[in-house]
Amino acid sequence: MAEAEVEYISDFFSTHEADRIYAALLRELAWHQGDVYVFGQWHKTPRLQAWHGESSLTYEYSGKSLIAEPWTDTLNEIRSRLVEHGFEPNAVLANQYRDGNDKMGWHSDDEPELGDEPVILSLSFGAVRDFDLRHKKTKKSYRIALEHGSLLIMKGNTQKFWQHQLPKRKRESSARINLTFRTIFS
Numbered sequence: 254m255a256e257a258e259v260e261y262i263s264d265f266f267s268t269h270e271a272d273r274i275y276a277a278l279l280r281e282l283a284w285h286q287g288d289v290y291v292f293g294q295w296h297k298t299p300r301l302q303a304w305h306g307e308s309s310l311t312y313e314y315s316g317k318s319l320i321a322e323p324w325t326d327t328l329n330e331i332r333s334r335l336v337e338h339g340f341e342p343n344a345v346l347a348n349q350y351r352d353g354n355d356k357m358g359w360h361s362d363d364e365p366e367l368g369d370e371p372v373i374l375s376l377s378f379g380a381v382r383d384f385d386l387r388h389k390k391t392k393k394s395y396r397i398a399l400e401h402g403s404l405l406i407m408k409g410n411t412q413k414f415w416q417h418q419l420p421k422r423k424r425e426s427s428a429r430i431n432l433t434f435r436t437i438f439s
């Protein structure tokens with residue numbers, strides 16, 4: 254991929270570990286359905302979300318500031334695994350796609366508080382869903398099926414030159430949890 258640094262590790266967690274983590278995250282996280290402001294109208298986000306991390310970190314979302322909920326046991330365990338691999342995220346945005354109707358539209362994770370070259374550590378649990386990357390200028394695109402227990406790393410210039418989305422999958426009836434660990438600079 255041009256002007257991108259993307260790495261995919263399909264078995265970051267074993268199936269057994271991933272099963273346990275999936276069940277724990279469903280229970281532990283502060284899931285809620287947020288609101289987004291699009292083209293002059295408020296809508297419910299087509300997925301559930303939760304924002305956890307170091308105390309006092311805030312997350313700016315559609316003009317609202319969300320204060321991070323504390324790390325849970327499972328989030329701490331996952332974060333330690335990422336630290337072993339040389340990363341040091343201080344917050345996580347969790348997304349729960351309840352079924353194939355839930356989705357996330359095209360965007361880049363390029364908010365100023367993520368710094369110049371954001372490192373996004375994206376973990377997937379549950380239903381396998383397609384993830385698309387599209388170059389902002391050339392429109393060249395790539396699709397990756399994000400598997401149960403996988404880790405997708407986006408870093409360097411990726412957010413500057415590329416957008417990504419999680420498209421709808423009408424026939425998917427089970428849920429997927431995604432965790433995007435990030436470092437917020439304040």
Ligand SMILES: O=C(O)CCC(=O)C(=O)O
Pocket residue numbers: 346348357362375384399417418419431433
């Ligand atoms: O669910 C995914 O794999 C993508 C999530 C995402 O892009 C985000 O949280 O910024």
Ligand SMILES: [Fe+2]
Pocket residue numbers: 360361362417
């Ligand atoms: Fe994203």
